[in-house]
Amino acid sequence: MSPDIVQALVKTIELKDLSTAAHTWRVVLYTRALAEEFGIDHNTIERLSLAAALHDVGKVEIPDQILQKPGKLTDDEFKIIQSHTTLGHERLVRMGEEDPILLNLVRHHHERLDGKGYPDGLSGDAIPVGARYFAVIDSFDAMTSVRPYRHEVGEDAAERALIELQAGMGNRYWPEAVEVFTKLYHSGKLNWILHYFNDQCPVPEFKSAAEIASEAQAARRAASG
Numbered sequence: 001m002s003p004d005i006v007q008a009l010v011k012t013i014e015l016k017d018l019s020t021a022a023h024t025w026r027v028v029l030y031t032r033a034l035a036e037e038f039g040i041d042h043n044t045i046e047r048l049s050l051a052a053a054l055h056d057v058g059k060v061e062i063p064d065q066i067l068q069k070p071g072k073l074t075d076d077e078f079k080i081i082q083s084h085t086t087l088g089h090e091r092l093v094r095m096g097e098e099d100p101i102l103l104n105l106v107r108h109h110h111e112r113l114d115g116k117g118y119p120d121g122l123s124g125d126a127i128p129v130g131a132r133y134f135a136v137i138d139s140f141d142a143m144t145s146v147r148p149y150r151h152e153v154g155e156d157a158a159e160r161a162l163i164e165l166q167a168g169m170g171n172r173y174w175p176e177a178v179e180v181f182t183k184l185y186h187s188g189k190l191n192w193i194l195h196y197f198n199d200q201c202p203v204p205e206f207k208s209a210a211e212i213a214s215e216a217q218a219a220r221r222a223a224s225g
């Protein structure tokens with residue numbers, strides 16, 4: 001998929017979901033940091049980055065009045081929101097996408113280890129590994145990003161998020177993924193992502209994984225110096 005198409009899709013998701021460019025950057029950078037920790041090869045890291053950037057692409061097809069509804073969702077509305085996983089998967093297939101890393105992460109990032117997730121109710125090892133890790137990253141980011149109702153931000157929010165992730169180990173999340181992510185956080189290697197790419201700071205446009213790598217390097221240097 002060309003960087004232009006990725007950029008256009010990412011922009012459309014942001015507008016549609018009222019999410020921020022910073023959210024996309026953070027989940028991509030957490031994904032890269034985790035993959036680098038495992039010593040995964042460069043090509044696979046690029047594919048995982050693309051999958052992270054496009055994980056919610058199916059939301060483009062969810063009606064605004066449901067996606068942006070401020071109050072509680074009805075059961076039917078919740079089902080429609082959940083369909084962003086299959087809609088995203090189908091959209092990518094229609095575009096000719098064949099990479100299983102990308103297709104699996106987009107379809108399965110809301111599965112739960114105990115089989116109570118969606119869309120396919122997969123459990124345990126049946127959930128693709130990338131999706132098992134990404135579920136942890138996506139939840140961590142949701143719990144640590146700036147929200148009107150959240151008073152805790154930064155490290156306090158991160159510590160609380162890690163406790164929540166640990167509480168979900170074995171039912172919601174894959175224990176190994178929570179453990180590796182928690183260890184990585186405590187090593188300090190994720191601090192710069194949490195602090196530098198906060199929702200109030202303007203970030204450059206998403207272009208390509210290669211550009212992310214060089215931006216990430218610059219941000220890392222700025223954070224340490």
Ligand SMILES: [Fe+2]
Nearest residue numbers: 055056109110
């Ligand atoms: Fe999602």
